[in-house]
Amino acid sequence: MRVETPADQAVLIMERELDAPRELVWSALTDPTQVAKWYGGHGFENPVCEMDVRPGGRWRHVMRTPDGQEFAMELEFLEVVPPERLVWQNVGHDAPGAVGPHNNHMTVTLEALDGGARTRWHLVTRFKSLADRQAAGAIGFAAVLEEGTEKFADVLRELAR
Numbered sequence: 001m002r003v004e005t006p007a008d009q010a011v012l013i014m015e016r017e018l019d020a021p022r023e024l025v026w027s028a029l030t031d032p033t034q035v036a037k038w039y040g041g042h043g044f045e046n047p048v049c050e051m052d053v054r055p056g057g058r059w060r061h062v063m064r065t066p067d068g069q070e071f072a073m074e075l076e077f078l079e080v081v082p083p084e085r086l087v088w089q090n091v092g093h094d095a096p097g098a099v100g101p102h103n104n105h106m107t108v109t110l111e112a113l114d115g116g117a118r119t120r121w122h123l124v125t126r127f128k129s130l131a132d133r134q135a136a137g138a139i140g141f142a143a144v145l146e147e148g149t150e151k152f153a154d155v156l157r158e159l160a161r
Helices: 022-030 032-038 130-138 141-160
Strands: 002-004 011-018 045-051 058-064 070-081 085-093 104-113 118-127
Touching: 002 141, 011 130, 011 141, 022 032, 022 085, 022 104, 022 118, 022 141, 032 045, 032 141, 118 130, 118 141, 130 141
Parallel strands: none
Antiparallel strands: 002 011, 011 118, 045 058, 058 070, 070 085, 085 104, 104 118
C-alpha cells in the first residue's frame, strides 16, 4: 500500500493492489451489505449503511467507533462509472472533531491488472484546504482509511471463495 500526503496540497492519495478482479472490487465498493463490513478502521462497525449508487444518489451510514461512539454521515455520489470510477463528497457529518460537510471529496479509480485477475485501487481524497487535510490527519483519518482498505481486502477474499 502506498499513501501520500503532499506537503503543499490539500489531498491524501492512497493506492493498493488487490488480488481480485475489478468487477468484484466494484461490487464490494458499491454493495451496502459489503460496505458495512469494511468501511472504517479496525473495530469500527456500520450498523446502518444505505446506498443509492447513481449520480446524485446518497450514501447514508452510521459508524460506530471501537469505544462505542456513533455518528452519522451522508455522502452524495457525483460520478458513477462501473466498474472503474466512483466519486463522492461528504454532505453531512456529525462526528466529534469532523472537519465539516463538503470538506472531503473522494475519487476511487479501479484499474485492471494482470489480464483482469487483479485490481489497482487508487483513492484520492481532496479537502477544501490544507488546514482541513491537516485537521483530518490529526484525528487519524489516514490510518482509518488504511485499516479500511485492509478490511476491504478481507471482504474480497471472502467473496472470492
